Amino acid sequence: MITTILKGNIVSAASFGKLDITENGYLIAENGIIKGIFQNLPEKYSSLPIEDYSNNLILQSFSDLHLHAPQYPMLGMGMDLPLLDWLNTYTFPTEAMFNDNNYARKVYKKLAKELIENGTTRVCMFSSLHREATLILMEELENAGITGYVGKVNMDRNSNPLLQETTKESIEETLKWLDECKRFQYIKPMITPRFTPSCSDELMENLGKIADKYHLPIQSHLSENTNEIAWVQELHTDCTHLWALGQRQPLQP
Template sequence: MTTILKGVLVSAPSLGELEIHAPGYLVLEDGVVSEVLDVLPQRYAGVFVEDFGNRLISQSFTDLHLHAPQYPMLGTGLDLPLLDWLNAYAFPTEARFADEDYAREMYCKLASELIRNGTTRVCMFSSLHRKATLILMEELEKAGLTGFVGKVNMDRNGGKNLQETTEESMQETLRWLEECQDFPHIKPVLTPRFTPSCSDELMAFLGKLAVERGLPVQSHLSENTAELELVRQLHPDCAQYWETYAKYGLWTEQTAMAHCVWSDERERAAMRKAGVTAVHCADSNLNLCSGVSPVRALLNEGVKVALGSDVAGGDTLSMFDVVASTIRASKARRILDDWKTDFLTSAEGWYLGTSAGAAFFGAKPGFAIGEPLHALVLDDGALPPLSTPEERLSRFITRRQDGAVRAVWSDGRRVL
C-alpha cells in the first residue's frame, strides 16, 4: 500500500548536517520509505496525500539508555551522588516491581508517555524480575515501540530486597530468553547492571551467553569517581574500567555503555577499536554530580555516540530536553577544556538523538530509502513564525511546547 506524507521534511543524515525539503513528500510502501521528493510526479496521481502543511516532519527519537523501573521516582532524590542515590532511592523503587500488577500499571504509563514524546526506539533496563521484564516488553509492544529490553543481572551490592543469587540470576536469564522470543519489535539485550553488581562468575556466564546467542549488551561505564574506585577494588587485575567487561566477552560492536564521563584517551581508544557505543546522558550526569562527559573528544576520536535520558537519574523522558541538555553540557565542557573544544550545534544534537541511536539497531541515517519509517510531526503554529526550518528545529529543541508532537510513526506504523 502506498502512503504519501507532505510537510517540511527535516532529517539528520550525518553529524552536523540537516537535509531539508520545504515542502517535501515522503512516499511509503507498506510503511517503508521508497522516495523522498520535492515535487510529486504524475505517477502518483490519485494516491491520497496526507498534507501536514507547514508542520515539520522529522525523525523520531531513540533513547538508548533508561531504567524502566525507576519511572515512578522520576525527579526524586537528585540531591545525592550516584552510589548513595542508588541505595536510597533507585534500588528500593526497583524492588517494588516484584509486584506484577504494579509493574503493569507503571509500564503501561511509561510506554504511552514515550510515544507521546516522540520516542520510538529504546534500549532499556528492566529490573531483575523476570515476570516484570516480560510485562515491560508486552507494554512497549502494545504502545508501538521498537528496540531492546534487558532483565537486569545483579548478584551483589544490591541489598536484601534487590539481589539474586548467582544461580538464580543465570537461570532466570535463560528462562526469560526463552519466554521473550515471540515479541516482534522488542528484543532482548543482556544487562549486567554494572561491574559492582555482578560477580566474576555471573559476568563470565553473560559473556559466554552473548557470544553463543549473538546477543547485544548494555551496561554502565566510568560514570562516577566513587564508582571507579569501587571497580578498582573489585578488579585489581584491570587497569581500567572497560577491561572488566572486555575480559568476559562483553565488549563488542553490539555493546552500549552509558555515561563514559571519565573515559580517558586510552578507554576511548578501546571503545573505538571494539565498536562500542557510548551513550551520553547529560541530565543524569549533572543531576548526580557525576561530571561532564567529553562528547566532542569521543566524536573526534571516532567513537560512536548516542543519547539516553537515563531516567530516573535524568529527570525527563522528553528527548527534546535531552538534546537541549546535551548541547548545554557540551558548552560547559568547552569552558572546562579552556575553550579548546567546540560545543555541539543543534544539528549535531538532533543527529545524536535520532540517527546515531538508530544506528545501534542497524538502521541507516536520516529518511533512508528502504528503511521503515520512524518519524514525528511537529507543530509550532501557536508561536511567532521563524524564517527557516533550521531555526524552527532549534526552537523545538530548546523551548518546551505542549502538544507539539502531533503524529508519530514507529517501524512504519502510525502509533499516535
C-alpha cells in the same frame, strides 16, 4: 499496497552530520516503508489522498539509547545525592516494587504510551531483575509500536536485599527469560549486567558465555562516578581500568 503521502516541511538526516530540509515537500511510504522524499509529487501518486500538515515539521522519530524503565516513577528524584547514595536511597527501593506484576503493568503501559506520544519509537532499555516484569515491559513496548532492545538486569552482590539474586538464580532466570522472549517480534533481548559492583566474576563470565552462545548484544554502565571507579578498583585490584575486567581471563566457549 497501502500508500501514505505526507505533505509538510520535511526534516531528514540521511547520514551522520547531514541534515536535509524539504520545504512544502512530500514523503511517500508504501506498506510502511519510506520510498522517498520529493519537492514535487510524482505523477503516479497524483490521484492518491494526501495528509497535508501545512507548515508543520515532519521529522524522523527519536531513539533513546539508555533508559531505565523501572525508574520512570521516580523521575526528578534524588538530585541531591551522588550516584551510589542515590542508588541505595531511591533507586533500589523503587525497582524492588516491580516484583508486583500488576504494578509493573500499570507503570510500563503508561511509560510506553508516553514514549510513543512524544516521538520516541526505538529504545535500548534496562528493566529490573524481575523476569516477569521484564516480559511485561517488552509486551507493552511492542503493543505501543516501539522497537528496540530490553534487558533483564542481573545483580548478585552489593545491593538492597529486596533487589538481589543469587548467582544461580540470575543465570537461570536469564535463560528462562530468553526462552520466553521468542514471542516478541520487534522488542529483542539484550544481556544486562547492571555494573561491575553488582555482578560477581562468576556471573559476568556466565553472562558472557550466554551472550556469545545466543549472539546477543550487551549493555551495562562504566565509569559514571569517581566513587564508583574507586569502588571497582577496590573490588578488582588487579585491573587498571574498568574496561580491562573482561581481559584478565578470556572466556572459554
